[in-house]
Every structure is written in structure tokens, then in C-alpha cells.
Amino acid sequence: MARQFTSIKKSQNKTDLKQSFKALRYIPRFFKEIWQINPKMFLTNALLRLFNAFSPIIILWIGKIIIDEIIKQTSLSGAEQDFSTLWKFVALELTVVIISDVINRLINLTDGLMGDLYSNSSSVTIINKTKELSIAQLEDPDFYDKLERARTQTSSRVNLMSNTLNQLQSIISILSLIAGLIYFEPLLIILLVLSIIPSFFNEIKFSNQRYSLARSWTSERRELDYLRYIGANSNTAKEIKLFGLTKFVADRFRNLSDKYYELNKNIVVKRTAYGTLFNILGVLSYYGAYVFIIFRVLSGVLTIGELTFLSGSFNRLRNNLQQFFSLFTRISESALYLKDYFDFIDLKIDKPSKKYADIPADIKEGFVIDNLHFRYPGSEDEVLKGVNFKIKAGEKMAFVGQNGAGKTTLIKLILGFYEPTEGAIYLDGININQFDPIKYQAMFGVIFQDFFRYEFTIKENIAVGNIDELDDQDRIERAAALSLADQVISEMPDGYDQQLGRRFVKGQELSGGQWQKVALARAYMKDANVLILDEPTSALDARAEFDVFERFINLTKGKTSIIISHRFSTVRMADRIIVLEDGKISSMGTHEELMDMDGLYSELFELQAAGYQ
Numbered sequence: 001m002a003r004q005f006t007s008i009k010k011s012q013n014k015t016d017l018k019q020s021f022k023a024l025r026y027i028p029r030f031f032k033e034i035w036q037i038n039p040k041m042f043l044t045n046a047l048l049r050l051f052n053a054f055s056p057i058i059i060l061w062i063g064k065i066i067i068d069e070i071i072k073q074t075s076l077s078g079a080e081q082d083f084s085t086l087w088k089f090v091a092l093e094l095t096v097v098i099i100s101d102v103i104n105r106l107i108n109l110t111d112g113l114m115g116d117l118y119s120n121s122s123s124v125t126i127i128n129k130t131k132e133l134s135i136a137q138l139e140d141p142d143f144y145d146k147l148e149r150a151r152t153q154t155s156s157r158v159n160l161m162s163n164t165l166n167q168l169q170s171i172i173s174i175l176s177l178i179a180g181l182i183y184f185e186p187l188l189i190i191l192l193v194l195s196i197i198p199s200f201f202n203e204i205k206f207s208n209q210r211y212s213l214a215r216s217w218t219s220e221r222r223e224l225d226y227l228r229y230i231g232a233n234s235n236t237a238k239e240i241k242l243f244g245l246t247k248f249v250a251d252r253f254r255n256l257s258d259k260y261y262e263l264n265k266n267i268v269v270k271r272t273a274y275g276t277l278f279n280i281l282g283v284l285s286y287y288g289a290y291v292f293i294i295f296r297v298l299s300g301v302l303t304i305g306e307l308t309f310l311s312g313s314f315n316r317l318r319n320n321l322q323q324f325f326s327l328f329t330r331i332s333e334s335a336l337y338l339k340d341y342f343d344f345i346d347l348k349i350d351k352p353s354k355k356y357a358d359i360p361a362d363i364k365e366g367f368v369i370d371n372l373h374f375r376y377p378g379s380e381d382e383v384l385k386g387v388n389f390k391i392k393a394g395e396k397m398a399f400v401g402q403n404g405a406g407k408t409t410l411i412k413l414i415l416g417f418y419e420p421t422e423g424a425i426y427l428d429g430i431n432i433n434q435f436d437p438i439k440y441q442a443m444f445g446v447i448f449q450d451f452f453r454y455e456f457t458i459k460e461n462i463a464v465g466n467i468d469e470l471d472d473q474d475r476i477e478r479a480a481a482l483s484l485a486d487q488v489i490s491e492m493p494d495g496y497d498q499q500l501g502r503r504f505v506k507g508q509e510l511s512g513g514q515w516q517k518v519a520l521a522r523a524y525m526k527d528a529n530v531l532i533l534d535e536p537t538s539a540l541d542a543r544a545e546f547d548v549f550e551r552f553i554n555l556t557k558g559k560t561s562i563i564i565s566h567r568f569s570t571v572r573m574a575d576r577i578i579v580l581e582d583g584k585i586s587s588m589g590t591h592e593e594l595m596d597m598d599g600l601y602s603e604l605f606e607l608q609a610a611g612y613q
């Protein structure tokens, strides 16, 4: 733990300032994004801030006039006294204070609204960017960390916006106050700046350390989130209770979070200690300046009004400068996070510059899987080890094999989610990597075994198979009838509009088999050229599975389809069956042909049949 902290320090010390300043480069682009979201609101906010930037000096100046006027009037005899100027300035000060207060509220309001708009818009940007990433990229931990950082730092970016605007406002205030000081006592400024600079560098140093700690802990933080999720969640509650896992999960969480706490504590304690020391220097400088001004008044160089103006300006300036420096470090800290966001949305997507081949409107010959080898990125193990076979147009294939044999992987390669490490897949003689992946994948209707249970309505859950047809009720009902989801829907109080899951009000949880029926309907939502069902019926009862496949076979007459199933009653309906064993095809043929061979297929079939006897 200590070693990790030292290495963070070592790597950071040299580049502290440089990194902070470099990160500020992203701020103009950030503000361009905010401006584009709502130019009118942005402009209003800027104008309001411009006015309020001058309010401190105006109020101090009026205060000086009021005090000098009081002293002047009190030195006059009763007959000579005229308080009209005095009251005019009191009224003026009151007006400025009220206006400034109202403006402050308007600034907060527009800040909040712009923050909301920005947060919504950047979330959409992140969602859209995620869509462009390939499955391989999304499964890569480095990419995933980038996505995570971009996603979780939205609030930090919203704060960055108001902090930067506050900073600009503060700069104008500071300049106006400095102008006042220069007019009377320029020496005071040097004293002021000298006392504040050390705390500025101190802040920058620690903010960089905090950032690099947070960054180097991205995957651990993800683990913490995950542990928090499984430890306190209705989906996992059954197992957590039954297996008595609470202590295991809580201990694992505590161990990890304690480490992070210690590392972070180390940084924040030092930051506070140094910060306090430098702040005391600031206070001393203020009183030094105060004594200096008092002497100038006593020696008759300055008036009492000027004393209140100067000491007020000095104090204000000190606060503003301190706020300026601490804001600067917060801004540079958030700007480092901003870099993560832009790094993510600027991620290069591998788009070949070549022209894509045309997708065949109807499959004529079919697929040729030629000497296919595959290893998952970052993995040593070869999952597919030289697979060769053809799928003729209109053929119904089934893949069988034991767990981990490579069936789903083969489907993912046919869908073009990954590039083979060796060999190729051809569709009607064209290597599938020549097709535009989006158009190519649109040819398929696929349901995976780990299909997603969207906590939307049933109707939406079916329509995700072809979301453009969300309003086509007939189509949704036809798809539901084919997958037997219509039986589930008829039992729901809200029918097709039934909210599913337990997350939202009126949500209805479904059984595993009911979910499968709903998900299966997605495959029927479009006239896909190729239908692939990867074990989506494992939770159906025997009769339901038989009904589902009978419908599937009837519907897909003349269409190419692939089924993965561990149930031989289903598999035997296929025209041809491929038996995968440890990444290789051990045999293929019709059910009868395979039964005649003395291989894995007949062995597994007999085993399953024996189970039913």
C-alpha cells in the first residue's frame, strides 16, 4: 500500500504543474459544448456574472464615500449640515446590494439549469459513443475503464462549469479591486500576492495526487461498486442469504475500501496541514497590511473612508485570491477528469477506409466457415481450433457439444463480433469482413442465452428486436404468438403495457421461462435472413419448448437458421447437426447419421434418453 502511494508521488511530482496546465487545454472545447447546448442561457449567465464582478468594488467605494461624508457632516455646525448626499449614497448602496443579490440567485439558477442540460447531453454522447465500440473493445478492461471514468465523472464536469465561470467572474473582481489598491497603496498588492503563492503550488500538488490515486484505482472502484451491488440488491438477496455471504462480501468490500481510505487520507491530511500553515501566512499578511494602512491614516495621508475602503478591499482581495487559487486547483483537477471524457469520446473506432461489399438481398449459396481459429483478445487459450463446415442457404443447423466447447463463440464469429485469429467466414463467396458490420448484423435475428431483461414494458421488451416497429402492435402480437409470450401477456394485469422487473412501480417479475418466451419474441420482430437461437429455451418446460420449436421450424421454412440446444428432442429437428468438442468439429450429419456413428452425439443422446426412462 505504502509502495503504491510512493510510486504515485514519484511519477507525479515532476509533472504536477505541467499536467495541470496541460489539462486546461480541454476547457475551451468543454465550453464550446456547453455553449452549443443553449447559447442564450450561456450568454445571460455571462452578462449577469459580468455585472456582479464589479459589485464588490462598487459597494466598497460607496461605503468609503458614506464614511467620509459622515465625518465631514459631523465636523460641521448644525446650520451647515446637509445629509442629502449621505442618504442618497446609502440608498444607492442598498440598491446595488439588492440587485447584486438577485443577480446571484439568477446566476445560481442558470448554472443549475445549464448543468442539468450538459449532464443530459453528455450522457447521450457517452451512450452514442458506446454504440460505436466493438464487442471486443467493450470486453477489453482498458476500454472499459475509460468508459467507466467518462460515465462516472459527469457531476465533476458539471462542477467544472460553474467553477470556471466563477473563476472568470472572480478575475474581473480581483482586477477591479487591484485597480483600487494601486490607486491608493500599490505596495499592499505585493505583500498580498507573496503570501498566497505558496498555498497555490501546494494545492496543485495535492490535487494531482488525488487525481492519480482515483485514476489508478478505477478498476478497484469498479469492484467496490460491484460488491456494493451484490451486497445490497434484490436480485442477489436469495443467494446472499442462503449461502450466508454477507460477511464474505462485506469483508471484501471493507478490505478494499479501507485501503483506498488510507491512501486518500494520507493525501488529504497532508493537504489540510500544509493548507492551514499557508493560510496562517495569509492572515498575518492581512494584519501586516492593516497596521500599515492605520499608520498611513494616523500620519494624515489617508482618510478614514479610505481606510475602510482599503482594509475592506484588501480583505476581499485576499479572500478572492485564495478562492481563485483553490478554485484553480479544483478546476485543473476537474480538467484532468475532462481529459478522460474527451479521451473516451475521441477513441478511434476501427473503421476500415475500404468500400464495403454489398450485402446479398437473399442468401444464395450460404456460409462457408473455413479453417476457423479463434482466441479471445488477451487470452492464451485457443477456443476454436480449425473449424470447417458450410451452412447452405435455407438450411437448419444445430450446434451441440459440452459446456465450453465453443458453440456461442462460433456464433459470435459468424455475427462478425470478433475477427478470427486465423481462417475466415464467407457469405455467398464474400469474406464477411468485407461487409459493413452494422448492415451485416441487421440480417440476423438472434437471441442469446444471456439475453438482457430490460425493465421496460412487455411490448418494449419484444420490440427491442426491431425497435423501429415499436408502434406496430400487430407485428408485436404476431411475434408474441410465435414465441408463446402471448400466454404470459394474457395473465398480466396491464397486458402488453405491463411494466416488467421490480425496479419500478407496478413492475411485475417473470419466471425464467416466461422471460425466455418474451425475449424469444424479439427474434420474430423482423424478417431476418438468418435466425439464430442460442439456448433461449433452456428454462421452458418440455411441452412449451416443443411448441416453440415446432413454430420456429414452420416459420423458418426456406430460411437459414442455427439452433444451439442441449435438448436432443429439439436438436433432432435440424437438417444437419454439428458436434463441437473442445473447439473442433468431431462429427456432423443428420440425427440419424450421428446416431449410427459411435461418437459423443449418440453417447449424450443415450444419456439424456436414459434420464427420461
Ligand SMILES: Nc1ncnc2c1ncn2[C@@H]1O[C@H](COP(=O)(O)OP(=O)(O)OP(=O)(O)O)[C@@H](O)[C@H]1O
Binding pocket: 139, 376, 379, 383, 401, 402, 403, 404, 405, 406, 407, 408, 409, 410
Ligand atoms: N469473452 C470471453 N473472453 C474470454 N474467454 C471467453 C469469453 N467468452 C467465452 N470464453 C471462453 O471460451 C470458451 C468457449 O465458450 P463458449 O461460450 O463459446 O462455449 P459454449 O460451447 O457456448 O458453452 P455453453 O454450452 O456452456 O454455453 C470457454 O472456455 C470460455 O471460458
